[in-house]
Amino acid sequence: MTRPGYAEPHVDLGDVATPQLVRRLGRAPRAVRNYFTKTWALVAMEGQKLRHDPTELLTRAVQPVLWLVIFGEVVTAARAFDTGNIPYINFITPGILAQSVLFVAIFYGIAAIWERDLGILQKFMATPTPRTALVLGKALSAGLRGLSQMVIIYAVAVALGVSMNWNPLALLGVVFIVLLGATIFATLSLIIASFVKTRDRFMGIGQLLTMPLFFASNAIYPIANMPDWLRAIAAVNPLSYMADALRSLMIVPGLSIYGLPLDLGVLGAFAVVLVLIGGHYYAKLVL
Amino acid sequence: MDRFTLSVEAGETFGLLGPNGAGKTTVIRMLTTLLPLTSGSARVAGYDVVHRATDVRRSIGYVSQILSADGSLTGYENLLVFARLYDLPRDQIRARVEEALQIMGLSNAANRLVKTYSGGMIRRLEIAQSMIHRPRLLFLDEPTVGLDPLARGAVWDYIRRLRTEFGMTIFLTTHYMEEAESLCGRVAIMHLGALSALGSPKELEEAVAADLGGDHITLNEVFAHYTGGELDSGGNYRDTSRVRRTARRLG
Numbered sequence: 001m002t003r004p005g006y007a008e009p010h011v012d013l014g015d016v017a018t019p020q021l022v023r024r025l026g027r028a029p030r031a032v033r034n035y036f037t038k039t040w041a042l043v044a045m046e047g048q049k050l051r052h053d054p055t056e057l058l059t060r061a062v063q064p065v066l067w068l069v070i071f072g073e074v075v076t077a078a079r080a081f082d083t084g085n086i087p088y089i090n091f092i093t094p095g096i097l098a099q100s101v102l103f104v105a106i107f108y109g110i111a112a113i114w115e116r117d118l119g120i121l122q123k124f125m126a127t128p129t130p131r132t133a134l135v136l137g138k139a140l141s142a143g144l145r146g147l148s149q150m151v152i153i154y155a156v157a158v159a160l161g162v163s164m165n166w167n168p169l170a171l172l173g174v175v176f177i178v179l180l181g182a183t184i185f186a187t188l189s190l191i192i193a194s195f196v197k198t199r200d201r202f203m204g205i206g207q208l209l210t211m212p213l214f215f216a217s218n219a220i221y222p223i224a225n226m227p228d229w230l231r232a233i234a235a236v237n238p239l240s241y242m243a244d245a246l247r248s249l250m251i252v253p254g255l256s257i258y259g260l261p262l263d264l265g266v267l268g269a270f271a272v273v274l275v276l277i278g279g280h281y282y283a284k285l286v287l
Numbered sequence: 288m289d290r291f292t293l294s295v296e297a298g299e300t301f302g303l304l305g306p307n308g309a310g311k312t313t314v315i316r317m318l319t320t321l322l323p324l325t326s327g328s329a330r331v332a333g334y335d336v337v338h339r340a341t342d343v344r345r346s347i348g349y350v351s352q353i354l355s356a357d358g359s360l361t362g363y364e365n366l367l368v369f370a371r372l373y374d375l376p377r378d379q380i381r382a383r384v385e386e387a388l389q390i391m392g393l394s395n396a397a398n399r400l401v402k403t404y405s406g407g408m409i410r411r412l413e414i415a416q417s418m419i420h421r422p423r424l425l426f427l428d429e430p431t432v433g434l435d436p437l438a439r440g441a442v443w444d445y446i447r448r449l450r451t452e453f454g455m456t457i458f459l460t461t462h463y464m465e466e467a468e469s470l471c472g473r474v475a476i477m478h479l480g481a482l483s484a485l486g487s488p489k490e491l492e493e494a495v496a497a498d499l500g501g502d503h504i505t506l507n508e509v510f511a512h513y514t515g516g517e518l519d520s521g522g523n524y525r526d527t528s529r530v531r532r533t534a535r536r537l538g
Contacts, residue, residue, distance in 0.1 A: 034374050041371035049359045052400060119355030123416065126319045126349040127372040128341045286321050 038129045042137025046144055060145070061152040064100045068093065068156050071220075081221050086255060093157045094246035095219035098239055100149040101178055105142040105185035106210050109193030109202055112138065112285060116197075122286050132279030135187055139275065143182035150178055163252045173249045180267045181242040185213075187274040194281040219243045223257060241266045291327075291482050293475060297423070300450055300457040302467040305477035306514050311460035312352060314477070315428050318458070319349045332423050345373075348417030352428040352460075356412045358402035362393055365401060366416055373420035387415040390452075391445055407438030411445055418449060425449065427459040431466060443469055464506040476513045483513040 050057060068089070075081070076088040083091040115121040124134055157164055165171075189206070196202050214220075216230055217239035223231055234240045245263035248256035256263070291314070295301045303311050316322040318331050320340045329336045332346035356365050366384045375383055388394045391411040401409060410430060418425060430446065431439040447470065449455045461467055467474050468488050476484040476491075484491055488506050495512050496504040 037374075037377075038372050041368045045357075045360065045364065045368045048361075048364050049357075052359060052361075117353075119351040119353035120357060122316075122321055122351050123349060123355055123369075123413075124372065125321055126344055126347070127369065128344040128374065129372050283321075 035130060035133050038133045039137045039140065042134070043140045043144060046141035050144070050148075057145070057148045060100075060104065060149065063103065064096050064149060064153050065156055067096045067099070068153070068160060072096070072160070081225055083222060084255070086251065086253065089160055090162050090251045091222070091247070091255070092220055093153065093162050094250045095243045097150060097153045097174075097178070097246055097250070098181060098217075098243040099214055099219050100153065101142075101146040101181045101242070102185050102213060102239055103210065104145045104149060105139075105182045106189050106213075107206055108138055108142050108186040109189035109191075109196075110199055110206070112190050112193045112282075113197065113199050113202060116285050117199075125283060125286055130279065131282050132275050135190055135275055135278040135282055136183070138190060139183040139186040139278075140179060142186035143179035146178045146182040147175065150174065165250055165252045165254065170249045174246060177242060177245045177249065177263075177267070180264075180271055181238070183271045184238050184242075184267065184274055187271070187278045191274065191278050191281055194278075194284045197285065213237060213239050217243060218257070238267060238270045291477075291480070293482065293485070295456065295458055295473075297456050298450070298454055299472045300446075300459070300470050302471035302474040303458070303460045303477060304462060304464075304467055304474055304510060305460075306462065309477040309514070310480040311477055312428055313480075315349075315426050315458070315460060319347060319426055320344055345420075346423050348414075348420070348422040348425045350410075350413045350417045350425075350427045350430060352432060354406075354409055354413070356401045356404075356409050356416070359400065361398050361400055362388065362404070362412050363397045365412060366419055369416045370419050375420060383419055387419045390418075390448065391415040392441075405438065406434055407441055410434065410438070410442050414442075414445060414449075418453070418455070421453060422455065424456045424458065427457065429460055429462075431461070431463065439463075439466070446470060464510055468506050476510060478514045484509070 072089045072092045075092070079088070081088055081091070112121065125131075154164065188209075192205055192209070193202055196205060212233075216233040217237045218234055219239055223234055223240070226234060241258060241263045244256050244258050245260055245267065248254040248260050248263070258266075291310075303314060305311050313322065317324055318329060318336060320336050320343050324337060331343045334342040334346065336343050356362075363384060366387055367380065370380045370384055385394070385397075388397050391414060393408060393412060393415065396404065396408060401412065404412065414425075414427070414430070427446070431442050434442065443466070446457060446459075450457055457470075459466075459470070471488065473485070473487050474491070475482055484494075486494070488509075491509045491513075492504045492506060495509045496502070499512070501508070
């Protein structure tokens with residue numbers, strides 16, 4: 001295909017003269033672009049759904065508001081935890097964002113089972129779309145909902161007098177961490193859905209998974225307050241790293257026990273590995 | 288599924304018939320790469336379904352038995368996502384979506400939410416989704432199940448149009464004999480996972496007439512002849528609940 005401004009090639013080596021590897025590399029940029037176009041197609045679809053019916057965004061907002069306004073305020077007043085030089089309400093605000101993203105994302109497996117029952121997933125699987133792009137598209141759709149939670153939590157935090165970090169780079173960092181966290185938990189959820197296959201069974205497992213992930217993390221209390229065995233679990237729980245990263249970016253002064261580079265490394269590794277595993281097992285859902 | 292050998296010519300409309308549970312959907316799911324083959328081999332549009340799955344997916348369109356358009360999106364949006372998943376060039380997407388809507392007679396309903404569509408419109412939208420990339424081969428699994436006779440006739444007209452205007456090869460399953468007679472050049476009858484008859488509707492009728500010594504044999508009688516005529520030969524709970532759910536959604 002010739003585009004305006006590009007000359008026709010003078011020499012056409014043809015298929016025979018071009019080694020296969022070179023041809024593959026030549027196609028690579030296009031393949032990468034297609035991969036992200038497809039991932040984006042699924043996220044855009046989620047955005048359109050939310051635009052047609054935004055009620056879910058509002059009902060989803062209730063839970064984090066309750067956690068911050070009631071739990072956060074009461075525990076702050078009780079001075080139950082030692083959170084160093086920051087008030088407890090500042091400590092818990094990033095934790096509640098992490099928790100909201102977890103709660104939104106962990107039930108994406110149910111949505112996938114539902115789409116399987118409706119036959120939507122089968123049609124997606126019959127298109128030339130890499131499985132990991134289907135998984136990543138779903139995961140980032142969860143991220144989109146996570147971002148709406150972020151807006152609400154920022155608004156409540158401001159109302160409660162939490163000193164927020166408005167540095168644009170820090171805000172961008174928070175957006176990135178929300179998307180990364182949503183990718184991890186939504187993909188975990190899709191992997192579980194691929195094995196359990198029915199909504200009833202998934203509901204049971206979803207409950208079983210969510211609460212331990214939440215409580216065995218540093219989302220609502222510092223790791224220093226935990227017994228050793230719980231501290232060991234928290235140290236391998238991605239939610240801890242998500243809350244820690246958010247805590248260093250969202251509030252002033254920031255607070256981090258692992259350090260942002262380690263947080264990003266751990267979260268990035270979780271996301272890549274889970275998307276690859278998810279891509280491998282997602283097709284099981286339509287068997 | 289066993290003893291199943293079949294070859295479909297380019298440009299023909301081929302019908303796979305059989306009672307519920309005979310394995311029609313299994314065949315379609317294997318040919319559309321959704322279900323792995325445990326043995327044997329299959330080539331679709333010249334590509335092996337196991338080793339060249341992506342090429343197969345690029346060459347085919349698939350409409351599943353269940354109503355699968357997304358009710359919480361508009362018709363336009365339902366097509367947009369498939370235009371992107373089928374790698375259509377960015378500058379052609381809008382034109383192709385509008386063309387697909389126009390071919391399937393849905394232009395006026397493009398910006399309405401699909402949950403306000405009638406059953407026949409949803410089916411046509413799904414066919415539009417599966418042909419937006421102009422595939423060589425279209426798989427339709429029970430394309431008119433649960434539709435009233437009028438809507439069914441309309442869907443048949445649109446399917447015929449795809450063959451005459453775009454030269455698409457169409458592979459459909461059905462258990463409505465009048466559908467097979469009206470659309471298909473050749474049919475295969477499946478029973479308990481195996482192929483029991485293959486030919487044009489007319490050939491099969493003549494063969495059965497010669498067999499039974501009957502005078503005028505209908506395709507219904509042909510069907511009964513080759514499937515043993517037993518009631519309740521198959522169909523499990525999941526199949527049945529799926530068909531009922533589709534029927535309910537169609538109202």
